Amino acid sequence: MRGLARFGPIRLWARSLPFRVVLSTIAAAIVILFSTGWFLMDQSSRGIMDGKTQASVAEASAVVASMQTTLSTTDFRTTSASEQISRLARDAASRGQAGSQYFVVVETPISQIGTAGLAADSIPDSIRQAVANGDGDGLWSTPTMIRFTDQREEEPGLVVAANLDAPGQEPYPIFFLFSTSQEQRTLAVVQQATLATGVFVLVGLSATVYLIALQVLRPVRAARLAAESLAAGHLEDRMDVVGTDDLAALARSMNHMAEELDKKITQLQNLSLVQQRFVSDVSHELRTPMTTIRMAAEVLHAHRAAFDAASRRSSELLSAELDRFEGLLTELLEISRFDAGAAELSLDDVDLVGLAGDEVNSLQRLAEGTGSVISLDADGSCVAEVDGRRIRRILRNLITNAIEHGEGRPITVHLRSDDQAVAIAVRDHGVGFSAADAGQVFNRFWRADPSRGRRVGGTGLGLSISLEDARLHGGWLNAWGRPGLGAQFRLTLPRRAGEELHGSPWPVVPPDVKDLTRVSIR
Template identity: 65%
Template sequence: MNADVERTGRTPWSRSLPFRVVVTALVAALTILAATGWFLMDQSSRGILDGKKQSSLAEASVVLDGMQRDLRTLNLRTASINERLTQLARDAAYRGSVGNQYYVVVAGPVSDIGSAGLDYASVPEALRRAVLGSDGVYSTPTEIRFADARPAVPGLAIGSALSAPGGTRYPVYFLFTQQPEAETLAVVQRATLVAGLIVLVGVVATVYLIAVQVLRPIRAARLAAERLAAGHLDDRMAVRGTEDLAGLARSMNHMATELDRKITELEDLSRVQQQFVSDVSHELRTPLTTVRMAADVLHGQREEFDPLAARSSELLSAELDRFEELLTDLLEISRFDAGAAELNLDEVDLSQIAAEELEAQSRLAQRYGTPLQLDAPEPCLAEVDPRRIRRVLRNLITNAIEHGEGRPVSVHVRGDEAAVAVAVRDHGVGFSAAEAHQVFNRFWRADPARRRTVGGSGLGLSIALGDARLHNGWLNAWGRPGRGAQFRLTVPRKAGEGFVSSPWPAVPDDAEAAV
C-alpha cells in the first residue's frame, strides 16, 4: 500500500524518463532560440535604424546646405526674412514628400513654419535646446504626431540652424519617418518567431522520437528483468540489429540463460541436500529406536552396576536424548527448506501458553536458581499453531535460563488490534549488537568454548525463526554483553494478515539500567 501511494504521489518528472528528456530539450531549445532571436533582432534593428539614421543625416545635410546658400543671397531691403523662410520650408517639405519622406519645421521670427498637417510639438524640447545652444547637427528619436486624425508614427528628429544676413540664427528641424523600417522590423520579428516555433516543435518531436527509440529496448530489458524476478526464466528479449541496444538484448538473454542454469543447479543441489537430510534422519530412526531400548534397559538397572558402568549408562541415556532431539530438529529444518511446513491454526490465548511454558520450565529454573516472572496483564488471543508457538517459547525460555546466570527471567505478553508480542528477557551474559542476526544461524554459538548445559541441538533458534516467519511474524533479538538479552516474537492476530509495528519494543525499557 505504501509503495502504491508513493508511486501515485510522484510527479511526471520523477516517473518518466522521456518526460524529463523532452522537458530538458524544450528548456534548452527555448533558451537557445531566445538568445538567438534576441541577437538577430538586436542586430537587425541596429542595422536598419543605423542605416536610416545615416541616410537621413546625409539627406538633411544636403537640404540644409541648399537652404543656407539660398538664405545667404537674401537682400533684407527688398525681401522679408519670414517670407523667405516660409518658401524654403515649403520647398524642403515638398522635396521630403517625394523622396526620403520627412517633414520640416523652421523656427521663424514670428512662429514655427513647416509641413502641412504636422504637429510642431513633435520636435523634442531637448533637441530645440541643443540647436539653440550651439552650432552643429543633432539627432534624436521622436514620435511624429499630426494635427489631423492620422496616427502617430516613429521617427528621427534632426536639427540644425540657418544663419541669416545680420548673424541671426533660425533653427530648422527635419522629422524623418521610420514607419517603413518599423514595418520591416515587425516582419523580421514575425518571421523570427514563426521560425523559432517551427524549430522548437521540430526539436521537441525529434528528441521525443529519439528518446522513445532509445528507451524502448531499455523498457523491454526492465520488463524482462521483472519477468525473470517473477520466476519466468524462459523469457528472452528480441535481438534486432547489431548496435549497442542489440548488444544489451544479447547480454540480457545471456544473463537469463546463466541465471536459469545456476538456479537449476542450486535447486538440484538443494533437493539432493534436503533429501539427504530427510533420508538420513529417517534411516537413523530404526537403529536409534533399538539403541534407545537397550539404553533404557541399562539405565533402569544402573543401580546394580559398579559406579563406572552406572555413570556410563546415565551418560548414554542423556546423549541419546540429545540425539533424538537433534534428529527431530533436522527433520523440521528439512521441512522448512523444502517448503513443506504447514500450520494447524487455532485461536488461542498466548498469555496462557506463556504461563504454561513457564510452569513447564520451572524445574530447570530451580536447578539454575533463576526466578521466572510472567507479565501478562490481559488475555491476548491470536490465530496461531499452538504447537509451534509453544516450541518457540520453550526454546527462548530455556536459552534465557541457561545464559541468565541465575538472574530473573521475565516473559512479557502484549497485544494491540493487529498483533500480539511475547518477549523473553534475561539479564545474563548477553551478546554484542553485531551478533544479533547470527544467533539465528544453525549451530551458531557466541562462545564456542562455553559448554552447553541444557543439551540443545543448536537448531532451536533457527527453527524458532522459521516458525515465526511461517506465521507471517517477526522474531527479533536484542543483546548487550553483560546486560542480558531479549527475544521478541510478534505474530498477527488474524492468520495471513500483516502488521506494521509490534506491541512490545525491540529494545527493553530497562536496557540502560541492566547490569
C-alpha cells in the same frame, strides 16, 4: 503538495520519461529561440534604423548645402535675410511634401516657417538645445514622434537638425522630420515572421523529440516487461532482437541474462532437491543405528548398580551424552530443512495460553533445579492460527535459555494479544547481554561467554531454529538484554496466517525497566 503530485504535469513528470524529455527540450528551445529572436530583432532594428538615419542625414545635408549656397550668393542689398530664409524654407517644405519624404521647420526670431500643420512639440527640446549650442557646421539627429495640429495621427519619425548661416545674422535653426512608419512596419513584419518561425520550430522540434523518445524507449519498455516477466518466473520469455544497434545489443544482453538466470535457478533447484533428499536419507539411515545404540545404552544404564564406580559413571555419561546427541541430530536435521526450503507449517487454531501453561509446567522442575521459578502472566485466552508443534518448540527453547542464563532468579512468561497479533515474551533477570550482542544471539552455536558451560543441556541451535520457526509463521522474534539487568525474548505472531504484522501487543524493552540511565549496573 502530495495531492498535486497525483494529477497533472507533476504526475506526468514523475512517471513519463517522454514527457520529461519533451518538456526539457521545449524549455531549452524556448531559451535558444528567445535569445536568437532577440539577437535577430536587435540586428534588424539597428540595420534598418541606421540605414534610415544615414539616408535622412544625407538628404538633409544636401538640402542644407543647397540652401546655404543660395544664401551665400544672395544680394542682401535688394532683399532681407529673413525674406530669403522664408522663401528657402517654403521651397524645401514643398519639395519634402511632394515626395512625402520629410517635413521642414525653420525657426526665426519672429516665427516658425515650414510645413503647415506640424506641431511644435514634434521637435524634442534636447535637439533644440544641441543646435543652439552648436557651431553651425554640424548635423544632429534623434528619434521623435511627429505630431500634427490637424486630425492626422502621430507617427514615429527622425529629426535631423542644422544651422543656416546668413551674413550678419544669427544662425537660423532648421529641422527636417523624416517619417519612419515604413521602417516600423518592416520591423513588425520581421518580428511576426520571427515569432511564427519560432512557434513552428518549437512545435516541430517537440514532435520530433517525442517521436525519437518513443523510438528509443520502446526497446527499454520491452526490456522492463521482460525483466518483470523473468521476476514472475517466466524464464522462457525472450526479447525480439532487431538490427545491430545498441538497442539490439540491449535485447541480446537481456536474453543472455535470462538464459544464465534459467541455468542458475535450475542448478539451485537441483541442489535443493539433492539437499532435501540428503536430509531425508540421513534421517532414515541414522534412525536404525541410533535406536540400537539407545537400546544398548538403556540396558547399561539400567544395570549400572552392578558395575564398579568407573563403569557406572561411564554408563551415566553415555546416556546423558546420547540424549544430547539425539537432540543435536534432530535440530541439525531441522536446520537442514530450513536451509533446503523444505519446512512446512501444519496450521490449526491453537489456544496459546494453554500451550504456554503446559510448557511452563513441564519446565518448572528444571527451573527449580537452578533456583528459578517460572510464572505465567496471561491476559485472558488467546487463539491464533499457528503450527502448535513449532510454537511449543520456540517457547521451550526460550524458557530453557532463560533458565540457563537466569542466575536462579524468577522467570516470567508474558502473553498479550490484540485484534491482529499475539505476543509471547520470556523475561529473565540473569546475566543478560550487551546491546551489541542482540543481533548475535540467534547465530548458530554462538555464546556471549565462550568459557561458560551449558548447565541444562542444549545444543546451541535452539534460538536459531526458533528464529526460523517465527519467520515461517510470518512473525518476529526480538531479543533485548543489558548486562546485569537480564534479557527478554519477544515472539510476535499474526492472529491469522498470512496476515502482515504492523505492531506487537508487548514492547521489546521490558516494562519493568523504566529508565536505564538510573539503574546501577554492577
